[in-house]
Amino acid sequence: MEVDVDVAIIGGGMVGASLAVALARACPDLRITVLEAVDMPDTGAEMGYQPSYDVRSTALSYGTRLIYEQLGLWDLLRQHLTPIKRIHVSDRGQFGVTRLRAEDYRLDALGYVTPNQWMGRVLWTGLRQYSNIQFRCPVQVLRVQHQEQGVLLELASNEAGGSEASTLRAQLAVLADGGRSGLRQQLGIQTEKRAYGQVALITTVSSRKHHDFVAYERFTDQGPMALLPLGGEDVEDHRSALIWTLPEHRADAVLNASDAQFLELLGERFGHRLGGFVQVGSRHVYPLALERALEQIRPGLVLVGNAAHSLHPVAGQGYNLAVREVMGLAELLAKAARAGQGLGELSLLARYEEAQQEDQMRTIQASDSLVRLFSNAKFPLVQARGVGLVTLDLVAPLKQTFARYAMGLGGREAVLA
Ligand SMILES: Cc1cc2nc3c(=O)[nH]c(=O)nc-3n(C[C@H](O)[C@H](O)[C@H](O)COP(=O)(O)OP(=O)(O)OC[C@H]3O[C@@H](n4cnc5c(N)ncnc54)[C@H](O)[C@@H]3O)c2cc1C
Secondary structure: OOOOEEEEEEOOOHHHHHHHHHHHHHOOOOOEEEEOOOOOOOOOOOOOOOOOOOOOEEEEEHHHHHHHHHOOOHHHHHHHOEEEOEEEEEEOOOOOEEEEEHHHHOOOOOEEEEEHHHHHHHHHHHHHOOOOEEEEOOEEEEEEEEOOOOEEEEEEEOOOOOOEEEEEEEEEEEEOOOOOOOHHHHOOOOEEEEEEEEEEEEEEEEEOOOOOOEEEEEEEOOEEEEEEEOOOOOOOOOEEEEEEEEEHHHHHHHHHOOHHHHHHHHHHHHOOOOOOEEEEOOOEEEEEEEEEEOOOEEOOEEEOHHHOEEOOHHHOOHHHHHHHHHHHHHHHHHHHHHOOOOOOOHHHHHHHHHHHHHHHHHHHHHHHHHHHHHHOOOOOHHHHHHHHHHHHHHOHHHHHHHHHHHOOOOOOHHHHO
């Protein structure tokens, strides 16, 4: 089959766009097309709702910084980044507190927080820098069909204003649709899923005191919450991004509470470390589940990002894991392309799967056990985690392991260096 492009990426969200840039940089001869369903404005224009680059902020690990440096996007990204200089982990009503400090690891930061909308701007700028990337939007992929050599995609395009159906043939299709579009189901790919019975309420809050670049993770009997510092060095900017996990039955009440009630509730759950909260922005709710696709490769097809796995957000690992994976995929595909190997060959994709499996399983398990351990109000778990946190604070090697995990380095620093 004569193909139109080498790699077709379905979804230009944070993961699909990162893969396109990594691939284009690693192999300038590859023809890459990114197909994105939701219209995206030109840089500089106001952005409407876009499901990947929405009102959330994302905590990027130190390992992700090293990757963005490699991709040549770090200097732009850092224009709207807030460093996390310390992480403070505590358990509501318990005595354990853990503090991780960047200076103890001779780093300027343990991680960084960036608004997703800024991430979108940076990634689109990156996409435009490569002449071998064709970015098409709004184009929705309706169907993915495996063919003898490669894949055939059925598209519905609104690029020229009107609706138009067309097809695109590629050696390899990368499913980066966030698991949202039904394509995974259409392909008959099963997932294992555990609903947490929780939602994540996200919003921006302002506190009386400056956050001093501290990220807080706080575990409560109703679920974990995280507060990530926002803004630059300006001490007048007291904003933080809040991710508050709540049992499903509590979500509506907290979502619809008046601002004053909300701030009071938050103060009660979070404590008064930042001098109390004085302002809250618009609130949004995301249902939470751990979901993992049981098949992540097929001939001519690979799943990445949330299409492959979605994690509880409190440990801030979902995107960081996906970025490590797409870097590995890009390097492998670039090498294969230079050697003249077919990019959709199952043996090649199996090498990708094998290489990233350990990192994927370890990250999923670590964030899942963190959530389950800290969401359970029953004794002796309550005691165990209190002791766990104190132990973590006292025993340096344990703390280092936790910090390495939080920084997204795991055992991969050699690859990233
Ligand atoms: C509340 C919350 C907070 C989080 N915080 C963090 C954090 O701090 N750190 C971290 O590492 N991770 C975090 N995560 C996880 C992170 O947001 C995800 O890992 C990431 O968004 C996944 O990106 P993605 O590109 O795979 O999917 P998505 O962001 O869902 O993007 C998919 C894209 O595909 C497009 N699309 C869908 N269907 C089609 C189709 N048929 N055709 C064409 N295009 C299509 C969509 O329009 C979209 O642009 C958080 C998640 C949540 C819910």
